Amino acid sequence: MIRIANGQGFWGDWLEAPVRLVEQGPIDYLVLDYLAEVTMSILQKQKLADSRLGYASDFPPLMARLAKQLRERGVRVVANAGGVNPVACAEEVRRLAPCLKVAVVLGDDIYSRIDDLLAHGHDLRNMDTGQPLSSIRDRIRSANVYTGAFSLAEALGTGADVIIAGRCTDTALTLAPMIHEFGWEEGDWDRLAAGTIAGHIIECGAQCTGGNCQVDWQAIPDMADIGYPIVEAEPDGSFAVTKHPGTGGRIDKHTIKEQLLYELGDPHNYMTPDCIADFTTVRLREEGNDRVRITGIRGTPRPATLKVSISYSWGWKAIGTLVYSWPDALAKAKTADQIVRSRLKQLGLSFEQIYTEYFGYNACHGPVAQVCAEPPEIQVRIGVRDMNRQSVERFTRELVPLVLSGPPTGTGYGEGRPAVREIIAYWPALVPREEISTAVEVVA
Amino acid sequence: MKVPLSRIAHGRSGDKGDTSNIGIIALDERHYPVLLREVTVERVKQFFGDMVHGDVVRYELPNLGAVNFLLYEALGGGGTLSLRIDAQGKALSAALLRLEIEIGEQEL
Numbered sequence: 357m358i359r360i361a362n363g364q365g366f367w368g369d370w371l372e373a374p375v376r377l378v379e380q381g382p383i384d385y386l387v388l389d390y391l392a393e394v395t396m397s398i399l400q401k402q403k404l405a406d407s408r409l410g411y412a413s414d415f416p417p418l419m420a421r422l423a424k425q426l427r428e429r430g431v432r433v434v435a436n437a438g439g440v441n442p443v444a445c446a447e448e449v450r451r452l453a454p455c456l457k458v459a460v461v462l463g464d465d466i467y468s469r470i471d472d473l474l475a476h477g478h479d480l481r482n483m484d485t486g487q488p489l490s491s492i493r494d495r496i497r498s499a500n501v502y503t504g505a506f507s508l509a510e511a512l513g514t515g516a517d518v519i520i521a522g523r524c525t526d527t528a529l530t531l532a533p534m535i536h537e538f539g540w541e542e543g544d545w546d547r548l549a550a551g552t553i554a555g556h557i558i559e560c561g562a563q564c565t566g567g568n569c570q571v572d573w574q575a576i577p578d579m580a581d582i583g584y585p586i587v588e589a590e591p592d593g594s595f596a597v598t599k600h601p602g603t604g605g606r607i608d609k610h611t612i613k614e615q616l617l618y619e620l621g622d623p624h625n626y627m628t629p630d631c632i633a634d635f636t637t638v639r640l641r642e643e644g645n646d647r648v649r650i651t652g653i654r655g656t657p658r659p660a661t662l663k664v665s666i667s668y669s670w671g672w673k674a675i676g677t678l679v680y681s682w683p684d685a686l687a688k689a690k691t692a693d694q695i696v697r698s699r700l701k702q703l704g705l706s707f708e709q710i711y712t713e714y715f716g717y718n719a720c721h722g723p724v725a726q727v728c729a730e731p732p733e734i735q736v737r738i739g740v741r742d743m744n745r746q747s748v749e750r751f752t753r754e755l756v757p758l759v760l761s762g763p764p765t766g767t768g769y770g771e772g773r774p775a776v777r778e779i780i781a782y783w784p785a786l787v788p789r790e791e792i793s794t795a796v797e798v799v800a
Numbered sequence: 801m802k803v804p805l806s807r808i809a810h811g812r813s814g815d816k817g818d819t820s821n822i823g824i825i826a827l828d829e830r831h832y833p834v835l836l837r838e839v840t841v842e843r844v845k846q847f848f849g850d851m852v853h854g855d856v857v858r859y860e861l862p863n864l865g866a867v868n869f870l871l872y873e874a875l876g877g878g879g880t881l882s883l884r885i886d887a888q889g890k891a892l893s894a895a896l897l898r899l900e901i902e903i904g905e906q907e908l
Contacts, residue, residue, distance in 0.1 A: 394879060484817055568890075570812070570893070570894070570897075571827065610810065610825070610827075613823075613825050613864050613865075614811070614812040615812070616864060617821070617823025617825065617861075618814045619815065619821055620868050621816060621819075621821065621870060622859055623859050623861050623868055635861060636861050636862070638864065639863060640864070670880075670881060673883065675883060709877075711883040711884065713884065713885060715885065719885045719886070720885065720895070721892075721894075721895040722848075722895075723849050724847060724849075724851070724895050724898065726898065737885060739884075740883070741877075741883060779880050779881055781879065781880060781881050782878075782879050782880070
């Protein structure tokens with residue numbers, strides 16, 4: 357049995373979580389998931405500005421903080437902290453923590469190969485809209501293939517303490533140590549699917565240990581010290597999900613089921629580069645003491661294509677807010693919205709979209725929100741988006757004046773004009789597997 | 801009798817681009833057939849009304865006593881494009897738990 361823990365569900369997750377996982381009990385592998393779709397484009401922008409950047413900057417200091425304990429306890433780290441610059445990330449880890457041996461997985465970044473792929477007849481069509489990539493070619497900011505667990509396992513084979521990847525799948529981080537330790541191979545579809553589903557359960561950190569859980573949430577113990585998840589993996593593909601004893605949070609069938617369903621599409625066909633996992637074959641058994649055992653998972657052969665995560669500049673947006681107090685808070689907020697829209701119209705400005713919601717009334721649940729007739733306060737939240745930056749800029753000047761020239765009791769304008777932000781949008785596409793090859797390098 | 805869905809179920813919601821995924825799970829697996837009968841594609845589509853511009857699809861997970869809904873074109877463009885405060889639809893599972901369902905007293 358090996359213990360694989362997840363200490364980071366996204367870049368920005370609790371900084372203390374990975375430290376506590378290492379300090380508060382036995383684990384063999386610490387996996388850290390840093391990358392969301394939009395993160396890649398932010399990192400690409402940083403790399404263009406400075407060729408030494410473009411990775412999760414929290415990661416090297418974390419490795420420095422943990423280096424001694426990782427070595428003493430024999431804990432190995434697998435992380436997709438590399439972003440669009442895994443080598444620079446690895447070099448920074450080596451600089452801050454020279455005692456750690458570091459290996460990187462390369463090959464996911466196809467930004468420089470886009471034209472070559474298009475020239476070879478790969479349209480890289482948007483999986484959602486069917487549009488060919490050529491329609492946004494000049495606006496592309498990053499392009500990365502979701503790579504799988506086998507190249508991470510190969511990197512573990514070098515004996516490195518720390519494995520750094522770019523855009524591998526979140527689930528591969530957890531599956532890779534199982535492939536490495538148990539010798540699973542391509543064709544072991546059921547076991548690969550089991551490791552993949554184990555990865556899905558822990559990839560969002562504490563979201564399977566009581567975080568964001570709807571069942572008796574007020575009774576969940578000690579969320580301030582919530583324990584992050586640990587998979588106890590067996591060579592046959594069965595596993596248990598648990599956490600260190602004495603930590604906060606809760607693991608039972610409810611917390612695991614909620615996470616199984618999180619961001620799930622067709623449960624029969626959960627596609628990864630390593631296999632296709634069938635979530636309808638999962639069998640759960642509570643073993644008490646914050647431990648759930650999972651068996652029975654079946655999988656089918658991996659797909660012939662790999663998914664590509666492309667980001668591109670879509671245009672601009674700004675979101676502005678004003679707050680109105682009781683009495684008639686909602687009526688005042690609605691009047692403010694009408695005034696803003698009327699003034700934009702007078703200026704001859706139009707937008708691809710203008711969207712208003714009333715925070716404290718319908719912002720979270722839209723038309724199905726439970727209506728409160730006389731709320732004590734309402735925040736009106738008006739957003740616009742458009743390709744034309746000047747129109748969006750002009751919009752940002754139209755809210756604050758209402759404090760003096762609109763309905764009474766307007767406040768909450770302390771931040772001044774809202775910021776204009778570039779919209780970096782996501783373009784999912786497919787590429788044949790043969791076009792992509794990965795490589796492992798040990799960074800000295 | 802009529803009860804809110806929250807009486808027998810819990811859930812979690814997330815996103816894939818402009819698609820919202822809402823998992824609805826029976827608190828007691830005994831109630832899974834009630835979920836299948838009451839929380840149909842038609843009722844979910846009707847419940848969210850204007851919020852959902854595309855199709856609604858339901859997948860069944862009898863092993864978990866759960867159903868998974870995909871609501872296409874439901875997040876105002878999704879991700880960075882959406883102008884909504886809940887651009888990822890994190891709160892939509894809680895919204896759906898307010899759906900009124902019909903359940904026999906002996907079923908409860």
